Amino acid sequence: MLGAFTYHNPTKLYVGSDSLEGLARELPHYGKKVLLVYGGGSIKKNGIYDRVMEILKRAEKEVTEVSGVMPNPTSDKLLEGARAARESEADLILAVGGGSCCDFSKAVAVSAYCHDDPWEKFFIRFEEPKAEDRIIPVACVLTMAGTGSEMNAGAVITNPHKKLKIGHVFSDERVFPKFSILNPTFTYTLPKRQMAAGIYDMFNHICEQYFSGHDDNTSDYLSEGLMRSVIASSTVAMKNPENYEARSNLMWTATWALNTLIGEGKTQDWMVHMLGQAVGAYTNATHGMTLSAVSMAYYRFLMPYGLAKFKRFAINVWGVLPDGKTDAAIAREGLADMETWMRSLGVAMNISELGATADMLEGMTDATFILKGGYKVMTREEVREVLRASL
Amino acid sequence: MLGAFTYHNPTKLYVGSDSLEGLARELPHYGKKVLLVYGGGSIKKNGIYDRVMEILKRAEKEVTEVSGVMPNPTSDKLLEGARAARESEADLILAVGGGSCCDFSKAVAVSAYCHDDPWEKFFIRFEEPKAEDRIIPVACVLTMAGTGSEMNAGAVITNPHKKLKIGHVFSDERVFPKFSILNPTFTYTLPKRQMAAGIYDMFNHICEQYFSGHDDNTSDYLSEGLMRSVIASSTVAMKNPENYEARSNLMWTATWALNTLIGEGKTQDWMVHMLGQAVGAYTNATHGMTLSAVSMAYYRFLMPYGLAKFKRFAINVWGVLPDGKTDAAIAREGLADMETWMRSLGVAMNISELGATADMLEGMTDATFILKGGYKVMTREEVREVLRASL
Numbered sequence: 001m002l003g004a005f006t007y008h009n010p011t012k013l014y015v016g017s018d019s020l021e022g023l024a025r026e027l028p029h030y031g032k033k034v035l036l037v038y039g040g041g042s043i044k045k046n047g048i049y050d051r052v053m054e055i056l057k058r059a060e061k062e063v064t065e066v067s068g069v070m071p072n073p074t075s076d077k078l079l080e081g082a083r084a085a086r087e088s089e090a091d092l093i094l095a096v097g098g099g100s101c102c103d104f105s106k107a108v109a110v111s112a113y114c115h116d117d118p119w120e121k122f123f124i125r126f127e128e129p130k131a132e133d134r135i136i137p138v139a140c141v142l143t144m145a146g147t148g149s150e151m152n153a154g155a156v157i158t159n160p161h162k163k164l165k166i167g168h169v170f171s172d173e174r175v176f177p178k179f180s181i182l183n184p185t186f187t188y189t190l191p192k193r194q195m196a197a198g199i200y201d202m203f204n205h206i207c208e209q210y211f212s213g214h215d216d217n218t219s220d221y222l223s224e225g226l227m228r229s230v231i232a233s234s235t236v237a238m239k240n241p242e243n244y245e246a247r248s249n250l251m252w253t254a255t256w257a258l259n260t261l262i263g264e265g266k267t268q269d270w271m272v273h274m275l276g277q278a279v280g281a282y283t284n285a286t287h288g289m290t291l292s293a294v295s296m297a298y299y300r301f302l303m304p305y306g307l308a309k310f311k312r313f314a315i316n317v318w319g320v321l322p323d324g325k326t327d328a329a330i331a332r333e334g335l336a337d338m339e340t341w342m343r344s345l346g347v348a349m350n351i352s353e354l355g356a357t358a359d360m361l362e363g364m365t366d367a368t369f370i371l372k373g374g375y376k377v378m379t380r381e382e383v384r385e386v387l388r389a390s391l
Numbered sequence: 392m393l394g395a396f397t398y399h400n401p402t403k404l405y406v407g408s409d410s411l412e413g414l415a416r417e418l419p420h421y422g423k424k425v426l427l428v429y430g431g432g433s434i435k436k437n438g439i440y441d442r443v444m445e446i447l448k449r450a451e452k453e454v455t456e457v458s459g460v461m462p463n464p465t466s467d468k469l470l471e472g473a474r475a476a477r478e479s480e481a482d483l484i485l486a487v488g489g490g491s492c493c494d495f496s497k498a499v500a501v502s503a504y505c506h507d508d509p510w511e512k513f514f515i516r517f518e519e520p521k522a523e524d525r526i527i528p529v530a531c532v533l534t535m536a537g538t539g540s541e542m543n544a545g546a547v548i549t550n551p552h553k554k555l556k557i558g559h560v561f562s563d564e565r566v567f568p569k570f571s572i573l574n575p576t577f578t579y580t581l582p583k584r585q586m587a588a589g590i591y592d593m594f595n596h597i598c599e600q601y602f603s604g605h606d607d608n609t610s611d612y613l614s615e616g617l618m619r620s621v622i623a624s625s626t627v628a629m630k631n632p633e634n635y636e637a638r639s640n641l642m643w644t645a646t647w648a649l650n651t652l653i654g655e656g657k658t659q660d661w662m663v664h665m666l667g668q669a670v671g672a673y674t675n676a677t678h679g680m681t682l683s684a685v686s687m688a689y690y691r692f693l694m695p696y697g698l699a700k701f702k703r704f705a706i707n708v709w710g711v712l713p714d715g716k717t718d719a720a721i722a723r724e725g726l727a728d729m730e731t732w733m734r735s736l737g738v739a740m741n742i743s744e745l746g747a748t749a750d751m752l753e754g755m756t757d758a759t760f761i762l763k764g765g766y767k768v769m770t771r772e773e774v775r776e777v778l779r780a781s782l
Contacts, residue, residue, distance in 0.1 A: 001406075001575075001636065001639040001640045001643050002635070002636055002639070003407070004406060004407025004408065004409060004410065005406050005407065006403065006404065006405050006406070006413065007403070007404040007406060008402075008403035008404070009400070010401065011399075012397065012398070012399035013397065013398040013399065014397055015392075015395060015396050015397070015398060015655070015656065016394070016395025016396065017395065018395060019395065022397065184392075215636055216623060216624065216627075216636055216637070216640065217636075217640065218616075218617070218620040218624075218640045218643045218644050218647075221616035221617065221619050221620040221623075222613055222616045222617065222620075222647075223616070224616055224619075225609075225612035225613045225614070225615055225616030225617075226609070226612065226613065226616075228612050228615075229609040229612040229613075232607060232612075233607065233609075236607075244393070245392065245393055245606055245607055245608075246607070248392040248393070248656070249392045249607065249608065249609045252392050252609045252655075252656070253609050256609075256613075256652075261647075264406070264643075265406065265639070265643070
């Protein structure tokens with residue numbers, strides 16, 4: 001824990017099978033006008049929409065809706081949402097959905113009263129809102145576990161015209177959701193492929209923070225615990241998606257995998273996300289699948305540069321027995337176990353199955369931001385080679 | 392994660408070797424009058440008092456002092472602190488010290504404007520402040536790692552007349568410190584015995600939450616990670632108390648060991664604390680030492696009732712190899728490893744060395760609150776037998 005930092009996470013979480021009651025408890029603290037944000041309409045089929053609307057009605061809220069938020073929310077949709085928030089004079093933005101809805105709502109919250117182009121301002125120039133800028137409070141009813149968006153200040157928005165998918169982790173505390181409802185039963189109706197994408201997404205969030213740094217760091221021990229929990233619960237949930245224990249563990253792990261805790265005081269990598277986001281901008285594939293599709297090629301590339309950590313990963317996370325083996329053999333065995341587990345989830349193991357083709361390689365390489373926190377700062381050639389190996 | 396719960400931890404943490412700057416940043420948010428709370432004066436010897444006073448002076452605060460807060464703060468001292476807070480019209484209570492000072496400050500915060508006897512109200516009847524009751528904001532500059540008081544709403548106060556040491560975890564969020572300064576270098580000058588007491592205190596906080604429940608729970612995986620981190624860092628810190636990495640890991644682990652996270656969604660035990668607090672009321676010994684002194688007798692008593700968890704503890708925390716051994720043998724090996732580690736810390740391994748004698752057994756038994764969350768609800772006879780085995 002060599003780094004210095006400030007920790008403050010103001011989001012309140014209501015967790016459990018009756019946690020929607022938390023929404024009723026929180027609503028009186030906000031004004032009359034609510035902007036309800038959701039995706040393709042699955043919440044209308046599974047009844048969550050009706051339950052949320054009833055609580056909003058009971059609290060006498062005036063509701064404006066922005067629906068059709070896509071898995072990779074676009075800069076155009078952001079403009080639509082910002083206009084709706086401004087014109088409806090929303091006092092609260094309520095996201096009902098997964099990470100896309102929650103990310104989108106946070107982006108809308110900072111964009112509604114922004115006089116600039118919000119995409120350029122927040123996702124190209126990475127500006128922060130000023131203290132005097134109005135930010136609309138956001139809350140979330142989560143229906144998919146994976147992104148951690150329910151308890152952080154991050155948002156990822158895609159500009160399809162420029163083929164760029166970019167995340168901004170805001171440092172302004174007002175961007176954190178004020179409260180989030182984590183009801184594991186709301187994730188039961190999710191298609192298995194979506195569940196698997198979420199599982200790999202949360203696992204990779206942990207990897208991105210874990211595979212960096214040479215110090216002994218409490219955060220890495222916490223990360224190992226979370227990874228073991230994901231592995232155990234995912235095995236149960238893939239067999240029985242309505243196992244409450246497993247789904248609740250997955251939901252809780254996803255939250256703590258990306259709410260700043262396990263990255264505190266250490267360097268972080270995040271290159272799988274940079275590669276995956278480039279793939280996402282070209283294929284519009286599900287976020288978690290873009291991550292899984294580039295992971296094995298990337299981690300096998302990275303392993304020699306962070307051998308001690310990959311060895312530790314093999315032993316502490318996958319239970320590899322080290323006796324009589326070289327460090328590299330131990331590390332390789334850990335990655336092989338990880339690959340076996342990923343294949344058991346049925347997540348994408350290469351970018352071809354997501355629609356990427358060889359002629360996109362140069363474009364995806366250019367769309368990959370190279371970060372500097374990990375064991376190896378990639379060259380442009382190495383980015384292209386990892387993408388090529390992922391085809 | 393079968394239980395339902397609400398999670399919200401509002402405390403802001405400034406962590407690192409320059410984190411006292413956080414105090415200067417926060418002070419303008421509070422009124423002019425500060426009640427400065429500290430213990431026996433070690434902060435005057437090591438220079439922390441002067442550094443804090445200089446920041447308070449620069450922020451133009453009017454400072455009233457309550458010093459001499461003892462390791463086990465008493466109900467009489469609480470009355471003195473409450474009066475000082477009220478009469479000085481404190482806008483902020485600033486604890487500079489370890490868990491005792493921080494606990495004491497929180498108790499003062501709720502007691503200053505309480506018209507009742509605060510000991511009876513908060514530590515016998517376990518009442519909560521009402522919404523309209525005034526609670527003075529508390530902040531903390533931490534000088535010892537162990538209790539976790541810097542990021543929770545708990546306080547332990549001892550009534551020496553009644554020989555009762557009782558903790559109250561307040562559910563009112565206003566009792567959490569508004570901010571805490573975690574500077575690992577501030578713990579360097581602590582005597583080794585105090586450091587060891589803090590190390591066992593944090594470890595036991597994890598045990599109390601871990602040794603309970605039969606479900607698969609993310610919290611238990613997090614607990615195993617934290618325990619492994621404590622073991623690794625304590626070994627380094629005992630050899631070299633000025634190893635920043637180890638001391639910072641210990642400070643951070645102590646905070647997360649008792650800020651509600653690892654106890655969420657599961658049952659908890661806490662009988663070592665109940666036993667230790669009874670011993671503390673009779674001997675006035677250091678809190679962490681009272682816990683270590685009863686732990687081995689208690690956990691060996693408890694082991695058969697929670698065998699699966701003790702087996703898991705042995706394998707996941709201590710690296711015991713299970714091959715060809717019975718569950719009980721694996722569990723015993725884990726506890727033996729734990730005992731070896733505790734002896735290496737030099738913490739008290741029995742209550743006799745803390746001044747307890749056989750004639751106190753009945754009184755300590757009566758002073759032990761029996762809780763119901765663990766693998767075995769103790770009988771009065773079992774309490775006495777564990778205390779007798781701890782002599």
